[in-house]
Amino acid sequence: MTWTRKDLLGLEELTQEEIELILNTAESFKEVSSREIKKVPALRGKTVVNLFYEPSTRTRVSFEVAAKRLSADVINIASETSSVRKGETLIDTGKNIQALKADIIVMRHNYSGAAQMLARHLDISVVNAGDGWHEHPTQALLDIFTLKEKLGRVKGLRVTIVGDIAHSRVARSNIWGLTKLGAQVTVCAPKMLIPVGIEQMGAIISHDIDAALKDADALNVLRMQFERDEGAAFPRQMEYFRNFGITRDRLEKASKNIVVMHPGPINRGIEMSSDVADGKNSVILEQVTNGIAVRMAVLFLVAQGRDQAGEAR
Amino acid sequence: MKILIKNGRVVDPANKIDEVLDILIDNELISKISKDIKIQGAKEINATGKIVMPGLIDMHVHLREPGREDKENIFSGTKAALKGGITSVLAMPNTSPAIDSIENVKLLSNVIKKTAQANVFIAGAITRERAGKEITPVAKMKNIGIVAITDDGASVDDDNILLKAFKEAKAAGIPVICHSEDKKLSNGGVINLGFVSTKLGLRGISRESEYKRIERDIELACKAAAKVHIAHVSCKESVEIIRKAKKKKIKVTAETAPHYFSLTDEAVVGYDTNMKINPPLRSSEDKEAIKAGLKDGTIDVIASDHAPHTENEKDIEFDRAEFGVIGLETELAVAITELIENKILDWGGLVEKLAVNPAKILDLDRGCLSLGQPADIIIISPQEEWVVKKEELTSKSKNSAFLGRKLKGLVDTTILAGKIVYQRKQ
Numbered sequence: 001m002t003w004t005r006k007d008l009l010g011l012e013e014l015t016q017e018e019i020e021l022i023l024n025t026a027e028s029f030k031e032v033s034s035r036e037i038k039k040v041p042a043l044r045g046k047t048v049v050n051l052f053y054e055p056s057t058r059t060r061v062s063f064e065v066a067a068k069r070l071s072a073d074v075i076n077i078a079s080e081t082s083s084v085r086k087g088e089t090l091i092d093t094g095k096n097i098q099a100l101k102a103d104i105i106v107m108r109h110n111y112s113g114a115a116q117m118l119a120r121h122l123d124i125s126v127v128n129a130g131d132g133w134h135e136h137p138t139q140a141l142l143d144i145f146t147l148k149e150k151l152g153r154v155k156g157l158r159v160t161i162v163g164d165i166a167h168s169r170v171a172r173s174n175i176w177g178l179t180k181l182g183a184q185v186t187v188c189a190p191k192m193l194i195p196v197g198i199e200q201m202g203a204i205i206s207h208d209i210d211a212a213l214k215d216a217d218a219l220n221v222l223r224m225q226f227e228r229d230e231g232a233a234f235p236r237q238m239e240y241f242r243n244f245g246i247t248r249d250r251l252e253k254a255s256k257n258i259v260v261m262h263p264g265p266i267n268r269g270i271e272m273s274s275d276v277a278d279g280k281n282s283v284i285l286e287q288v289t290n291g292i293a294v295r296m297a298v299l300f301l302v303a304q305g306r307d308q309a310g311e312a313r
Numbered sequence: 314m315k316i317l318i319k320n321g322r323v324v325d326p327a328n329k330i331d332e333v334l335d336i337l338i339d340n341e342l343i344s345k346i347s348k349d350i351k352i353q354g355a356k357e358i359n360a361t362g363k364i365v366m367p368g369l370i371d372m373h374v375h376l377r378e379p380g381r382e383d384k385e386n387i388f389s390g391t392k393a394a395l396k397g398g399i400t401s402v403l404a405m406p407n408t409s410p411a412i413d414s415i416e417n418v419k420l421l422s423n424v425i426k427k428t429a430q431a432n433v434f435i436a437g438a439i440t441r442e443r444a445g446k447e448i449t450p451v452a453k454m455k456n457i458g459i460v461a462i463t464d465d466g467a468s469v470d471d472d473n474i475l476l477k478a479f480k481e482a483k484a485a486g487i488p489v490i491c492h493s494e495d496k497k498l499s500n501g502g503v504i505n506l507g508f509v510s511t512k513l514g515l516r517g518i519s520r521e522s523e524y525k526r527i528e529r530d531i532e533l534a535c536k537a538a539a540k541v542h543i544a545h546v547s548c549k550e551s552v553e554i555i556r557k558a559k560k561k562k563i564k565v566t567a568e569t570a571p572h573y574f575s576l577t578d579e580a581v582v583g584y585d586t587n588m589k590i591n592p593p594l595r596s597s598e599d600k601e602a603i604k605a606g607l608k609d610g611t612i613d614v615i616a617s618d619h620a621p622h623t624e625n626e627k628d629i630e631f632d633r634a635e636f637g638v639i640g641l642e643t644e645l646a647v648a649i650t651e652l653i654e655n656k657i658l659d660w661g662g663l664v665e666k667l668a669v670n671p672a673k674i675l676d677l678d679r680g681c682l683s684l685g686q687p688a689d690i691i692i693i694s695p696q697e698e699w700v701v702k703k704e705e706l707t708s709k710s711k712n713s714a715f716l717g718r719k720l721k722g723l724v725d726t727t728i729l730a731g732k733i734v735y736q737r738k739q
Contacts, residue, residue: 012512089625089628089629090629090630091628091629109630111630111631111632111633112513112514112515112584112631112632113513113514113515113584113630113631114630116583116584117584117630117631131514132514132515132632133514133515134513134514134515135514169514172512172514195510195511196506196507196508196510196511196517197507197508197509197511197512198511200508200511200512201508201511201512
């Protein structure tokens with residue numbers, strides 16, 4: 001199959017085949033990062049703009065490295081330093097970037113749906129690097145890529161996602177992606193962190209981490225943000241760690257080969273203990289490495305998809 | 314001038330009329346209704362195959378003047394109303410300044426006198442600046458023309474203040490219109506709380522935030538033995554609460570808006586900010602409950618909650634966009650498309666919701682075609698299909714939830730006090 005989309009906005013709208021195409025493309029790009037000269041000319045002459053409305057080092061750097069390894073030119077715009085602060089609308093900012101003849105905008109935004117809105121108004125490609133609580137497709141893709149690499153398959157795997165599901169774009173994208181590829185997803189959290197109707201996205205709900213760990217092939221631990229002001233019902237940090245924190249003791253009762261992931265940055269001792277983060281089951285740093293390959297694949301494919309759309313017009 | 318409307322199906326439920334008749338208008342008033350009226354020198358309108366009904370009364374309209382004339386003003390809003398077959402509107406007081414004092418009622422009355430193209434009735438605020446703290450001079454404002462009080466857009470949180478307001482409204486003989494929303498429960502939400510809000514990653518507004526507040530509003534009204542009208546009912550529990558209150562003979566009336574019986578939160582998928590409305594579009598279960606409430610009379614009124622906003626306020630991130638949609642020009646057609654076509658209401662029932670009941674609730678001498686009445690009359694083509702297009706809207710703002718939708722029923726002629734004030738181009 002060939003990729004025909006100019007944008008990557010989320011995993012909800014992708015087919016199983018499209019997701020597999022990204023993963024396969026990423027596999028072929030992974031080797032580039034282990035070469036002595038870590039560069040291929042796939043996007044030579046293309047311009048990628050990282051437009052970040054939320055502070056993010058990890059995702060932005062990952063996209064930047066990915067674009068550079070494809071020989072693209074990269075420009076970084078952070079909302080604190082741009083005309084956004086002067087009140088420019090997102091659409092105007094996007095149109096200005098388009099007028100600079102950039103080819104791809106990689107956007108992180110604190111509002112859900114911002115990437116969709118931008119993509120609708122522009123002819124150039126938009127890659128969603130996380131929008132509000134909605135989706136973070138490349139994070140889920142690199143999680144799935146890592147799982148597949150470690151366990152040899154995705155279909156039939158049992159994956160538990162633990163943490164603040166309600167406010168997590170990583171959880172949503174993972175649920176869409178994993179279920180489309182035939183994995184079984186359990187989301188585990190205190191009641192108030194499980195959003196209404198999440199089971200309709202295909203996830204199983206659990207409030208008992210020990211039970212949710214028991215048969216899991218993989219565990220994805222989300223970052224907890226206790227600074228979130230969600231009122232009195234939000235769990236306290238110590239209470240959360242006691243009931244849901246991932247510790248060595250807890251993990252010992254799970255499968256010996258369970259794969260432990262975390263999208264980073266880790267709050268050590270809050271959602272997982274250090275001995276788990278650094279332990280033998282952890283693939284957290286491999287996720288970071290794989291993130292480059294997955295983002296190379298995404299940038300490469302959307303550029304191709306836009307060219308095709310251009311020809312079709 | 315005399316106008317003779319020939320051979321139209323006259324639907325006038327206030328007088329229990331639904332048959333093909335002629336109507337003669339003489340000197341601004343309805344002078345005769347019968348079969349085969351023959352008269353010299355009258356302007357004749359052939360209404361064969363058409364429906365003739367009282368001009369509609371929309372009791373929930375934001376005309377934005379004074380203060381936000383870039384969104385809408387009295388002139389443009391009433392022009393849009395006439396196109397939609399609406400000859401009378403109730404202007405909501407959440408303007409800038411709010412209609413919360415004698416001076417501001419006078420200010421607004423003056424603008425209405427100068428520029429209104431339709432009848433504009435005024436709702437005063439319940440509290441100063443709609444802040445929920447200090448009650449406005451209700452009786453004095455009533456004396457210079459307000460017909461209801463409401464803090465629409467906000468709910469009076471303090472029970473004692475609302476109770477006092479109910480008592481004053483009762484003494485003044487006017488209803489209190491409640492925007493029933495507990496903002497602590499709606500919690501900064503932007504769409505209905507449910508699967509769609511979860512999927513889109515948007516903060517949800519629970520149904521509780523509406524129906525719990527309706528329960529309280531009815532309870533306090535009951536205590537004061539005052540008339541309460543619940544604005545924009547959107548969910549099933551609310552319908553049930555109002556139904557029960559009516560069974561207990563409590564003086565409660567209620568309205569819903571066309572979007573609540575035609576759309577659900579599924580319409581928000583894609584983050585269309587024209588679907589961002591407060592209260593939010595709910596689930597299909599709620600939509601069906603609203604229809605059932607209209608059918609059994611629990612919901613008395615259909616009102617547009619016409620809420621114009623500029624493109625700058627809508628063409629932005631969903632969370633930042635303003636709440637609200639325009640509705641004057643689509644209200645009747647959406648009602649016909651959803652309610653007449655699906656046999657939820659008959660024509661008489663529809664006119665009750667759109668004219669008779671609003672007139673009763675606001676105590677207006679309108680909404681019927683009785684002899685001697687001011688001739689506010691509309692003539693419509695009930696079968697005519699049309700598509701809602703941005704460029705064809707009269708309202709200053711274009712934030713319709715029905716853009717691109719095919720609807721049934723078009724207004725051909727709007728007559729206000731015996732004058733043809735709108736005529737569709739054919």
